[in-house]
Amino acid sequence: MYDADGVRRAVRDLLVAVGEDPDRDGLAGTPDRMARAYREILSGAEADPSQALATTFDLGHDEMVLVRDIPFYSLCEHHMLPFFGTAAVAYVPSDGRVTGLSKLARVVDGYARRLQVQERLTSQVADAVDERLAPRGVAVVCEAEHLCMTMRGIQKPGSRTITSALRGLMRSDERTRGEVMSLILGARQ
Numbered sequence: 001m002y003d004a005d006g007v008r009r010a011v012r013d014l015l016v017a018v019g020e021d022p023d024r025d026g027l028a029g030t031p032d033r034m035a036r037a038y039r040e041i042l043s044g045a046e047a048d049p050s051q052a053l054a055t056t057f058d059l060g061h062d063e064m065v066l067v068r069d070i071p072f073y074s075l076c077e078h079h080m081l082p083f084f085g086t087a088a089v090a091y092v093p094s095d096g097r098v099t100g101l102s103k104l105a106r107v108v109d110g111y112a113r114r115l116q117v118q119e120r121l122t123s124q125v126a127d128a129v130d131e132r133l134a135p136r137g138v139a140v141v142c143e144a145e146h147l148c149m150t151m152r153g154i155q156k157p158g159s160r161t162i163t164s165a166l167r168g169l170m171r172s173d174e175r176t177r178g179e180v181m182s183l184i185l186g187a188r189q
């Protein structure tokens with residue numbers, strides 16, 4: 001349960017702990033701003049993002065559907081610093097049962113808006129599509145920059161992490177896997 005008052009208090013304490021004056025002009029509203037910002041950024045934690053996939057329809061389409069270049073923003077659970085990039089979600093419908101294209105982006109958003117690691121984000125999206133649509137195969141690929149690796153620590157700006165989660169046909173059938181991976185990764189610079 002998100003506790004906005006608790007976040008305000010904690011941010012005020014944090015400002016003091018880092019040697020700031022929480023009452024100075026620029027900072028007076030910061031605890032409240034951060035409480036509102038975190039409510040938004042972490043809003044996926046209290047949701048079941050897979051519900052977005054409850055709406056399905058029968059289009060009689062049995063070939064692969066791929067939505068790629070879906071931007072996402074998340075917070076790494078180790079440092080609470082942003083990691084952000086793009087996700088691609090592909091599936092091969094069974095019985096022509098498909099979902100709205102925007103719903104795939106909603107699922108990515110929902111699982112990104114919580115304290116995360118990139119691997120879990122990737123597999124949660126794949127599992128949600130797998131469970132809700134019961135497709136013949138699912139592939140999810142996320143590519144992201146982690147600020148904990150670029151603005152601090154090892155400081156490797158420009159380094160990108162790619163994670164994938166494959167289910168069903170996308171995992172077991174070499175040709176399908178090759179096709180989806182080249183569609184997802186092929187056009188990248």
Ligand SMILES: Nc1nc2c(ncn2[C@@H]2O[C@H](COP(=O)(O)OP(=O)(O)OP(=O)(O)O)[C@@H](O)[C@H]2O)c(=O)[nH]1
Pocket residue numbers: 076077078116117118119146148149153154
């Ligand atoms: N596997 C994985 N690791 C992540 C992710 N986000 C951050 N990390 C890593 O989590 C690790 C935490 O390592 P620790 O040694 O506990 O923390 P640290 O001392 O801050 O580590 P450094 O970042 O190496 O300075 C680091 O190697 C991060 O790069 C993620 O999404 N997936």
Ligand SMILES: [Zn+2]
Pocket residue numbers: 076077078079080081146148149
């Ligand atoms: Zn981190």
